[in-house]
Amino acid sequence: MATTIADARNIFIQCYQCGVCSGSCPKSRVLPGFLPRRMLFQMINGFEERQLESGLGWECLTCGKCQVHCPQGIDIMGLVRDMRSKMTSRGVNGLVAHDSILAPMYSIMASPAIKPKKSMYLSDDVKTDPNSKTLFFIGCAPHLDAPFRDDVGFKGIDVTNDAIKALNLVGIVPAVLDDEKCCAHDYLWRGDRAVFEAFGRQNAAALQKFDTIITACPECYRTLAVEYKDLLGIELNVKHLSEVLAENIDKIKSKDRGEVTYHDSCRLGRFMNIYDEPREALEAAGYTVKEMTESREDALCCGVPTWVSCNDENKKIREQKLDYALATGAKRLVVPCPKCEIHLKCLQADLSEEGKYPIEIVNFATVMKESLEED
Template sequence: MKPEELLRELYHCLHCHLCNFADWHSLDEWMPLCPSYAYFGFESFSASGKMEVARALLAGELRPSGRTLQVLFSDLGCGACHAQCHGLTGLKVDHVEVFEELKARLVERGYGPLPRQKAYARSIQKNRNPYGEKPGERTSWLEEEVPEKGETVYFVGCTSSYRQKEIARATVEVLLRSGEPFALLGEEEWCCGSPLLRTGQRKLARELAEHNLEALRRAGARRVVFSCAGCYRTFSRDYPKLLGRELGLELLHTSQHFLKVLPGGKLRGDGRRITYHDPCHLGRGMGVYDPPRELLRMLSRSFVEMKRSRENSWCCGAGSGVKAAFPDFALWSASRRLEEARGTGAEVLVSSCPFCKRNLEDAGRKVGGVEVKDLSELLAEALA
């Protein structure tokens, strides 16, 4: 969208603030939905406030300050605001896209991102991952022999490769048990670029996209499977925009792939009460709500929903570089989610994104009460 078209569209936010709350017509309950407004409290942190900040920046009425960067770079990109606003008002733009576009424009002008977000960008440039880890250790978790070429490639993602390695191991285990052949890119897998795109650092992201697609081409991939909701969304929605072309690949989240290839009758859970946290990139970002639930229902007769689920899901608080730059805020948001999960009586909170798991687990170390697992882990246990 051209700047003048975007500016025109921003006049259509009427500041009703309905974007701050879950859809109470369907939930029959009044519940907050915007973590950044709930945490920071100032109007500028709400979606409607940020729309006004966006308007002022585009109209040249605001010289960015440290506070401007705090407001925009603490945006989680969770899309909860857009899920509420979409179809209800006349605002036609996607809030997530507007705020990401704004961050990119600021970065182009030399404002932002925040120091820790810059730091992981440096690491991505040097190590091809945001964690400062060596590229050669990307598959240090791998215990099995897995080919580097094949029609189906499992794209592991940086968080599972270097931090939540149990998710990578579990995913490989489930893939092996499914009997469907698959490959790994190994060191040729680079960061997908999501942490950069969410923080306005687009230049390097293009290079990463081009490399990853070339690596997949060389591997002979026709299908790519992701256990990371962020990587999945980045490939699906951002790469085509970034490169100006369709990818020509079938892209699937593990929940979709497993639902196709696993024999449902063989899945046996341990009987514990389970609830599911929709990762924002997978749910609101890609509209994938049902496959993880179908698998969980196969695993457990006592699967329960949290009140805020699907489009009304409360963000874990980790995304868009927030965990790096605003760790207290990220943990606060995750703590709220854990409390909600505990309120259902669930013993296990399942997600299907390693970054959600990481943040929820970090918060859980303080508040406890519910175990956090990835969907792949539960499936691997059930198939063992």
């Protein structure tokens, strides 16, 4: 929902300060003083200035856990987004990690004069068909490959290739747009609608030609399916890779492959209600999915949403996430979202010298491609 703060006040008047949001917020566990309930109270009761000046809106993980539990169904995430754009215009800025690279990179990509060459990332054994009515939306995973491959071990190009290979193996040969622009999810969630629309307008015409759009990234999925409709008025039929694989479950051959645990990314789980499809696909391939302590709609966030506030508190959240994953006893942690994968692998790489977190973090697309290929 696109709401301004003035609109929001009408909705937020429904808030009766029960405090479920603060109780469920993972950030409030690690950062005393960050309370969504207080944030709502200040925003609807005339303390807007104080709240905005405090900059606490940047600490929100935008994981949506509060919203799932809110008895009044208040659009808290919409408010946070609006707060962020208000804060930016006041000069209260969030700290964006890797901004020296990411900010100019996205700024260059936003220019209509720049034509990216996404097909250069595809390996030779990937089958694509330019006449297909199904599009595979690549997103920014391969762009993030170069900066994060050596330091963190994130293989974004492989993730993209694996996702298309997995589709090929269930009999889908999608088209790929060479000059596809990013979905600009991060900018939207940092309250910068202008950049989001600059990206969106360039994509609109090309995307509308396709009947179905498949993406391997939860952020792209949510943005194309919901924000494009709400904010740009473009209706697209978007599916996540896991939905497509769950539809083609009979083509996946089962074989005992051991135990894995699955991380529910917020954009896929809480925001789009996709909990069962990835688990079905994994189980069909013969994996036993062990659930973490907090999973499904209660899943703990990966800790760094939209690259904002990668700080000590968020590090604690990531440590807890990996502790949960280790406690399941599974050897692999399957992550559907490339960004979650980067953030968790980053922590793992940081602490690997201490011998912490000996668990393999692997993208959902890679796992499915491996198991489909073996058959």
